[in-house]
Amino acid sequence: MTFNDPAWLDQERRLLGELRRGDRTAFSRLYGAFAQPLYARVLLPKLGDRQTAEDVLAETFRIMLEKLDQYDDRGGSIWSWLATIAANKARDVERERARRGQALRGFALLSAPLLDAQPPGPGDDAGDAARMQAAVARVISEINPRYRRALTLRFLEDRPRTECAELLEVKVATFDVLLLRALRAFRERWQAITAADAPAGAGPASLPVSA
């Protein structure tokens, strides 16, 4: 079921009516429907950090409650409105990070073509994660074996770089260069595959940037 499914839209409208009166159960059900897709599709890819994404998720729901009376119901789901609130809040955090010179990056540009190919739906627990993992496995299997080993050791097995260098029988500085090249090879292949698989119009530009 997607957020544009008529059965969901009926349920969503009823829950929003109850939420306007401060009903906690309605809030819990709307959180259950929207938290996961907001987190996996908007916040984590934009922010690249779980803790920050969780904080911004909580703030997104608080803003939603505050501004609910301003929401212009045109018959569709509230999803786009919520995704816009989340994206704007994430952008504020990104700006603040940039101002402080922090290196942490998101991966929205890379994940959007893949995730946007499938419309989001209530809960959407396993679908997004499974698609991401399958795409990563596919791209890793298609790159140079030595790059594949470097990426697997460093990121999928989360080993320290000194250990990775040891296992690959190279100096640490050499491993650093190998990892940089492996990441660029992965990115090139990833973009080729996701661009070929994505439907027309999908991509980061499909998310509205302002309410």
Added chain:
Amino acid sequence: MKPEDEQPSEEELREAAALAAALENEPAGGGAPTDALETAALLRHARAPLAVPPAHAPVVAAHVAPALEARRMPRPRRSRIWIAISVVAPAAAAGWLFLAQSPMRAHRHPIQPKIHVAPPAPSSGLLAAQAAATRSGDAPGVALARLDREMRAYRRQYHEGLRRVHGGAR
């Protein structure tokens, strides 16, 4: 994409060192190449499901509790405000007219003795109608019509009292 065995340039060595520092969250990672950082973030998050931890729900519930509570508080109804205005405004206007005309009336009839006529006690019907008009939230029309009827009856009663005292002059 460079072949894995090609000698790295100075620029590539600098980028690789900055990337390694950034992945370790070290301050020297500030100049790390963006494309590599984004790809590293994607790979790091791909190893675990992109799921909100279940423990996050109560955290959010606590975060939004004041906003939810604010929605549960009853708000003053507009109809009550309008009822209050509709009662107070005519009374204030009548009072102002009475005060404005009193000196002129006193000037026209300077020697007439003042005769005080006590207003009659309001009937139980009038009191009930006033109470109903104040209470009626969403359908004030019926209650206000009833109040109007009762007020007319009260005024008639008062005017009859005035006529009796002044000899039916009005």
